[in-house]
Amino acid sequence: MKFLLNMNVSRRLGRRLTTKGHSYRHLGDIGMAKASDTTIVDDARRNQEIIITHDLDYSNLLAFSGKLSPSVIIVRLRNTHPDNLFVRITDVWAEIEKPLLEGAIVVLEDAALRIRKLPIP
Numbered sequence: 329m330k331f332l333l334n335m336n337v338s339r340r341l342g343r344r345l346t347t348k349g350h351s352y353r354h355l356g357d358i359g360m361a362k363a364s365d366t367t368i369v370d371d372a373r374r375n376q377e378i379i380i381t382h383d384l385d386y387s388n389l390l391a392f393s394g395k396l397s398p399s400v401i402i403v404r405l406r407n408t409h410p411d412n413l414f415v416r417i418t419d420v421w422a423e424i425e426k427p428l429l430e431g432a433i434v435v436l437e438d439a440a441l442r443i444r445k446l447p448i449p
Contacts, residue, residue, distance in 0.1 A: 329428065332372045334381035335361055337403070340410035341380070348418065353377070365389055372398035378428050382408065387433050391448040396431035399446070404437045 331352040333342050342352035353375075355361055360368060365385050372379050379386060379400040386400045401424070403413055413436075417424075420441050424434050431446035 329425075330375065330377040332368070332375070332377040332379050332398075334368070334379060334383060336382045337380050337413075338410040341413050344410060344414040345417075369393070369398060387435070387444075390433055390446060391444075394447045396446050399428040399432050399434070401428070401434045401436060404435060406438055 329350050331342065331345060331350060333339065333352055333354045335355050337354075339354050339357070342354055345352055355363065355368065360371065363371070365383070366389065368379065369386070369389055371377075373395070377398060379398055380403065381400065382403050384402060387402060390398075390400060401417070403416075405412065405416060416436055420436065423441060424432075424443065427443045427445060428434060433444045433446065435442040435444075
């Protein structure tokens with residue numbers, strides 16, 4: 329899979345994801361550090377990427393878009409160290425892989441995982 333990491337997500341997570349065969353871009357590396365959320369969503373959709381963020385605004389933006397993509401992983405963990413994020417994502421990979429490919433909002437919390445398929449009626 330291809331991931332687009334928001335500014336609030338460490339590049340280190342992206343590097344860890346590449347060890348599992350994924351690719352990533354970080355907003356800070358592609359000149360989009362100050363881009364609006366709408367611009368980021370449009371770019372991720374064009375490039376068929378999944379956004380990883382800590383920002384809750386993406387769930388509202390995608391929920392009301394009426395579109396199937398892009399998928400987003402919203403991280404709501406107490407320990408946001410990139411290694412912890414990587415472990416949490418890989419621990420739930422079997423549950424989130426298919427929804428992410430089909431279009432979903434995935435919220436990762438310490439003790440919970442929520443998956444909401446897109447589009448949301």
